[in-house]
Amino acid sequence: MKNLYIILSFVAFSYTVTAQNKDTKAADKLFSRFEYVDAAKEYLKLVENGKADGYVYKQLADANYNMFNTKESAKWYAKATETNQDAETYYRYAQMLKAEGKYEDANKQMKKFASASPSDMRAKAFNENPNYIPRLLDKTRLFNVNPSDASSDKSDFGAVLYDNAVYFASARNGARKTYGWTDEPYLDIYKADYNTDGTVTNAVPLRDLNSKWHDGPITITADGNTAYFASESYKEKESEKDKKANARFSQVYLFKATKTGDKWGNINEVSFNDKTFSNSNPSLSRDGKTLYFSSNRPGSMGGTDIWKVAINDDGTYGEPQNLGNKVNTEGNESFPFIADDNKTLYFASSGKQGLGGLDVYQIDLSNGSEASNLGKPVNTEKDDFAFTFNGVKGAGFLSSNRNGNDDIFAVSPICGVDVMIVVTNAKTGEILSNASVSILDDKKNVIATEMSNAKGEVKYRVECDKPYVVQASKDGYEGNTFAVNKSKGPTAKIDAALQPIDVIVTETEIVLKPIYFEFNKSNITQEGAFELDKLVQVMKNNDKMVIMAKSHTDNRGTDNYNLSLSDRRAKSTVQYVISRGIAASRISGKGMGELEPKVDCGKDCTEEQHALNRRSEFLIVK
Structure with missing residues (x-):
């Protein structure tokens, strides 16, 4: 590009x-x-x-x-x-x-x-x-980006989807005079069909709007009968003479056109054009009341800024307003696109912190928030701009020179759910900050772990239509898991209420729920860790206490196998407790195999009796 x-x-x-x-x-x-x-x-x-x-x-x-x-x-x-x-x-x-x-x-x-x-x-x-x-x-990917067949071997950009038609600017008309800046033909506005499979076909120039100068991009009202588009001030026979360059230079003007039948006509420049500055890249709100555009008009903070102007019921215009420093910088901001909700603005900037060249940003104009970079793959090290999105179709377009030339790319949202977890005390409702909160996929892989903030909150963005599990834990509380059901979003809330640790401690042992292990394995599971955290808490509260962890199996399997397996599990239990800050001298472990059944049922044990025999005991030695 x-x-x-x-x-x-x-x-x-x-x-x-x-x-x-x-x-x-x-x-x-x-x-x-x-x-x-x-x-x-x-x-x-x-x-x-x-x-x-x-x-x-x-x-x-x-x-x-x-x-x-x-x-x-x-x-x-x-x-x-x-x-x-x-x-x-x-x-x-x-x-x-x-x-x-x-x-x-x-x-x-x-x-x-x-x-x-x-x-x-x-x-x-x-x-x-x-x-x-x-x-x-590292930002969460919000959109998929793929090449679009709206592109040609020349510069194409500024595609916007209205109903089943795509409008964009293109230099593909090879028969026309080339422009010295790019050695490409002048720009024209094109219209193409948007098909149900997302392909773009049958691109034709809008001859009613195009001139021998640069024309485009374009924005169109919801009813399809009024358009605002950019063109050169030569159209109005206005230009500035530069004697040293021996040339005349135009500005970019905005024009309004109306449609009668299949023909565009009644083309007039907007009243806020001026031969001393440019207005370009228009985007009209869906209610037709506000026009956003880029301009280097007086009052701009940088080379070009994003501005807006009210369109009155009688067709007149208000005073253009600069969108301020949450959008604009001393660099260049351009290619605004106002979303269907009339509050989300997408724009390109070379002045904000980005990956290189122009990056695309979005901002909610209704709440005073800061603009955020859309991250990869929307943005690259090259110029990425002219992001547009049709909420009804769930599809949009992006322009980029990432492949060496201005091309149009198709964008589709990655369906995501913002999961908000709030960690509280289950008995009092008190907010719990600094709790460890993990989110796991359906294969129990930990995707991420964060600490809850001062409001007890942790927020994760996950894919739609997939189940997840949240694990929450905090010293002094029983850890627990919470299911995140399949959802199409956009949001889900999980109340992670944790019970304060209240462990039964007798004169001889600490009574916990069963410490489960996976079949034929000895590693500590998350569920087992939650129970062992209770033991750790008791031992921290009683710093002289010494514990013997005994692991038992049921009587299925050989004696030697059961003894070896239970010993490995006992040692894993001890290592976990030590890893949580308990001195090694205060805990030991021993595998008992099937030597000390809780229920001596021989070969006729029921499943319930087998479960009672598969246990861990935490005996108080001192």
Whole structure:
């Protein structure tokens, strides 16, 4: 991808470079006209002829940055930063290093950036959490991402699904004039069929809306009869003359169109366009009352910000409002998409902590929460943007240059259930913090273990339609297990009420429930551990107590086998108690096999009698 759409979807502001000297004049002119492919070639000639300096290296790096040629960009930023002290250069260098997966090197450049511009929000976020990458990589996966047949061999992006139609912007029309920034044809808006199997077919350009300039992306009202789309201000015969570049530059404008029958017409620009800044990437709320868009208009915090504007009943517009610093940064934020609930906003940002390039974030606009990174596989080290989702269809799209070109990917939610566990005292209802809470799958594999917070809470996200088990324990309380039934979510609550340990202690022994072992095994199970924790608690409360653990079997099996098995189980029991902080001198174990049956029933024992004979005893020696 050539970074054309990262800043404002396409050229959105006048950018003038002052030539450093006569040697750079030709390259600078191409750069100022956004013809980065040819500009890079001219700067490279200066390098090859020994006429390069810090300025040339930075221009060469920036040209490749704007085309998202990450390897080349990082290479030249490395040279540029040998002499260039500009904070943004360090930041861009870090972004390119991240895009190459070189996180440690990227952090070194971010430290320089933060030192050069300590008041920048991006610098503050880095200083507060410099090693955030592992946390992002460990995030629960929320969506599956797969290639979509909406893509072509040219740039395709901004796909949005309405009913059974997909709309997107594409440069696939090879017959049209190419654009210097990307060496690709100008963008058009396309419409395609969305089939029941999720395939996208029959893509055709919307000729009623497309012009000879860049057109797209587009957003459409719920009734399908009104559209807002981005195009160039050339459509309104508005542009700015740059004498040094000998060129005219347009802005990106937003336009409104209405549908009559199968035809789009009545195309008019919105009233808040202005020839000094751009408005782009529109997204309309499902109630049709609010339009979200990206813009570099006055009041923006960075290059481009996310804004919103009210659409009044009479068709007029309110005053555009910046979404503030929970969304926007000193970097670039763009490609907003407001979900069906009218409160969840997805957007792309290069200024927030991400994996590299643009990352996709979501934020709940209704509760003042912070924006969260969607993590992998939605985000990668490359540019990931234009995330959209149709709640009715349960399907959406993502745009990314992860494969080297702007492509459209299909996204589908990974069905998950947020399981909230609250640990309490079963007798008093008191909240229990610092309790150990594990969640296990149906094969008893421990997936994760966390300590309950001050509210007694632990939250886990698990897959839909699968059973799980929660295990909770805390010193002074009987551990217990709690079933998490199959569910499609979105949430499930488990009240993990733990009984305070109240063990029967006689003059000769500590009475526990049976310590169960798996067949022919001697390892301690979780259920057995819960019971042994009671023994540990009693011994901690009575620090002089010494215990003998005796393990018995029933009379099935040979004498030698039963004796050996019970001895292994007794030793496992002792080792568990020692592992919980009890001195080895205070507990010993012995396997008794079938030598001391509780019920002497010979060969005619019932199952109940066998169970009584399979027991562990904890005798008080001292």
